[in-house]
Amino acid sequence: MVGVKRQHDGAEKENEVKASRFMPMFEQFRDELDQHHDRRERIIKASRDITAASKKIIFSLQRVRTLNAEIPEKIAKETRDRAGAMQRQFFAIAPDLEGINAWRYQRQISGGIQEYMEAISFEHYLRTQTLITMEEASKSLPDTIDLTSDDYALGIFDLVGELMRFAITTIATTGALPGSTAEPGGRDVLIDLRSLRTSFQALDTTSCGGTGLGKDVEKKMEVMKTCVEKVETAVYGLIIRGRERPKGWVPDLADDRGAPVESY
Amino acid sequence: MADGMISARIFEDLQTKIDEDADVRDQIKVILQTLERQGRNAQSILSRAHSTPVAHLQPVIASAEGAIKDEVESIGKLAGVASNSPYYKYNNLWTREVQNVVFAVLLCGWLGGMAMPNKPAEPGKLLTIEEVGEILNVPVNLKDRDAFHLTIEEYLQSLITLIEELARLAVNSVTLGDYQRPLQISQFVKDLHAGFQILNLKNDSLRRRSDSIKYNVKKIEDIVYDLSLRNLVPKST
Numbered sequence: 001m002v003g004v005k006r007q008h009d010g011a012e013k014e015n016e017v018k019a020s021r022f023m024p025m026f027e028q029f030r031d032e033l034d035q036h037h038d039r040r041e042r043i044i045k046a047s048r049d050i051t052a053a054s055k056k057i058i059f060s061l062q063r064v065r066t067l068n069a070e071i072p073e074k075i076a077k078e079t080r081d082r083a084g085a086m087q088r089q090f091f092a093i094a095p096d097l098e099g100i101n102a103w104r105y106q107r108q109i110s111g112g113i114q115e116y117m118e119a120i121s122f123e124h125y126l127r128t129q130t131l132i133t134m135e136e137a138s139k140s141l142p143d144t145i146d147l148t149s150d151d152y153a154l155g156i157f158d159l160v161g162e163l164m165r166f167a168i169t170t171i172a173t174t175g176a177l178p179g180s181t182a183e184p185g186g187r188d189v190l191i192d193l194r195s196l197r198t199s200f201q202a203l204d205t206t207s208c209g210g211t212g213l214g215k216d217v218e219k220k221m222e223v224m225k226t227c228v229e230k231v232e233t234a235v236y237g238l239i240i241r242g243r244e245r246p247k248g249w250v251p252d253l254a255d256d257r258g259a260p261v262e263s264y
Numbered sequence: 265m266a267d268g269m270i271s272a273r274i275f276e277d278l279q280t281k282i283d284e285d286a287d288v289r290d291q292i293k294v295i296l297q298t299l300e301r302q303g304r305n306a307q308s309i310l311s312r313a314h315s316t317p318v319a320h321l322q323p324v325i326a327s328a329e330g331a332i333k334d335e336v337e338s339i340g341k342l343a344g345v346a347s348n349s350p351y352y353k354y355n356n357l358w359t360r361e362v363q364n365v366v367f368a369v370l371l372c373g374w375l376g377g378m379a380m381p382n383k384p385a386e387p388g389k390l391l392t393i394e395e396v397g398e399i400l401n402v403p404v405n406l407k408d409r410d411a412f413h414l415t416i417e418e419y420l421q422s423l424i425t426l427i428e429e430l431a432r433l434a435v436n437s438v439t440l441g442d443y444q445r446p447l448q449i450s451q452f453v454k455d456l457h458a459g460f461q462i463l464n465l466k467n468d469s470l471r472r473r474s475d476s477i478k479y480n481v482k483k484i485e486d487i488v489y490d491l492s493l494r495n496l497v498p499k500s501t
Binding site for chain 1: 273283286289409416417455462
C-alpha cells in the first residue's frame with residue numbers, strides 16, 4: 001500500500017488535484033475550450049471535403065470545349081451531383097460558423113471556400129464568359145456562411161490557372177482558342193485572361209501588411225503572368241505551326257501540373 | 265479594353281474593402297501604442313513589489329491601481345473601435361496588450377489591490393475572469409453577440425504569466441525576510457497547476473506556455489524546502 005503524502009511538518013497532505021479551490025472554474029474553462037476545439041475540427045474536416053468536391057467539379061468542367069453556352073448535360077449532371085453534396089456540407093457546418101464564430105474559424109474554412117470559389121467562378125465563366133461578382137458568389141452559399149473579399153479574390157486568382165488549362169487543352173484538341181473575336185465585341189479566352197491580370201495588377205495591396213490578399217502578392221502576380229504567357233505561346237504555336245500538327249495532338253501538359261496556383 | 269468580362273465595380277469594391285480594412289487597422293494601432301506605453305508604466309510600478317516589504321506595499325498598490333485605471337480607459341477606446349468589426353477579424357492585433365493588462369490586474373489583485381464593491385481586496389486572492397471583465401469594463405467570453413470582449417484563452421495566458429511572476433516573488437520575499445508568503449504562493453500556484461492539468465489543450469501557444477507551469481511549481485517547492493530545512497517556516501498559517 002502506498003504511503004500517505006505528508007507536508008514538511010508531518011501533517012497529511014490532501015490529494016492536491018481534488019482540493020484545488022479553482023477546480024470549478026477550470027472545469028468550466030475546459031468545457032468551453034472542448035466545444036471550441038470540436039467545432040474547429042468539424043470545420044477543418046468540412047473544408048477538406050469541400051475542397052475535394054470542388055476539385056472534382058473543376059476537373060469535370062475542364063472537359064467542356066465551348067464558351068458562352070450551357071454546360072453539356074453529361075458534365076452538368078456530374079457537377080450538379082457534386083455541388084449538391086457540397087451544399088449539404090455547407091449547411092451541416094453553417095451552425096458552427098454562426099455569428100461571432102464566422103471569423104473565429106475563418107482560417108479553417110478559408111481553403112474550402114477558395115476552392116469552391118474557383119469552381120463556381122469557372123462554371124460561371126464557361127456559361128456566360130464573365131467574371132462572377134462577389135454578390136452572386138455569396139448568394140450561392142448558405143446565409144450564415146460569409147464570403148470574405150480575400151477568399152473571393154484568392155479564388156479568382158486560382159481561376160486564372162484553370163482558364164489557362166482550359167485554353168490550352170481546347171487549342172490542342174480543337175485547334176482553336178475558346179471564344180472568338182470574329183463578331184464585334186467578341187472576346188476570346190486570352191483577352192479575358194489579360195483583363196484579369198491587369199485588374200489584379202491595378203489592385204494596391206500594400207496596406208494589407210503581408211496578410212490576406214497582400215500576402216505573397218508578388219509570387220501570385222508572377223504565376224498569373226506565367227499563365228497568360230503560356231496561353232500566348234500556345235496561340236503563337238497554333239498560328240505558326242498549327243497546320244503541321246495533326247488535330248487531336250495534345251501537348252505535354254506535365255509541367256502545368258506543378259503550377260503554384262493550385263497550392264492554396 | 266475587354267470590359268465585358270469584368271464588371272468595373274468588382275475590382276473597385278475589392279480596393280475599397282482593402283482600404284477600409286487598412287483604416288481600421290491603423291486606428292487600432294494608434295490606440296495600442298498608447299496602451300503599450302501605459303502597460304510598461306503599470307509593469308514598472310508593480311515590479312516594485314519585489315523589493316517592497318508587505319507592510320509598505322499599500323502605496324505601490326495605490327499607484328498601480330492608478331496606472332491600471334489609465335489602461336482601462338484605453339481599453340474602452342479600443343473596444344469602441346473594435347466593436348465596429350467582427351471580433352475575430354482583428355483580435356490578433358491587440359491580444360498581446362490585452363493580456364498584459366489582464367496580468368497587471370491579476371497581480372495587483374493578488375497583492376491586495378483592486379477592491380470592488382461587495383468584494384473586499386485581500387492578498388493572495390485570484391480575481392475571476394468575470395471580475396477582471398468588470399474592472400476592465402468589457403464583457404467576457406462573449407458568444408451571443410459579436411463585440412469586443414475578453415476571451416478565456418487571454419485570461420489563461422495571463423494566469424500563466426502571473427504564475428511566473430509569483431515564482432519570482434517567492435524568491436524575493438525570502439530575501440525581504442518574508443517567510444510566510446512563499447508558502448502562500450506555493451499553495452496558490454499548485455492549485456492553479458492542478459486546474460491547468462484538467463484542460464484538454466491542443467498544440468497551440470497556450471499548451472506550450474502551460475507546460476512551463478510545472479517548472480515554476482518546482483522552483484517554489486524548492487524555496488519552501490529551503491525554508492523548512494532551516495526551520496524558518498512559520499508554525500501557524
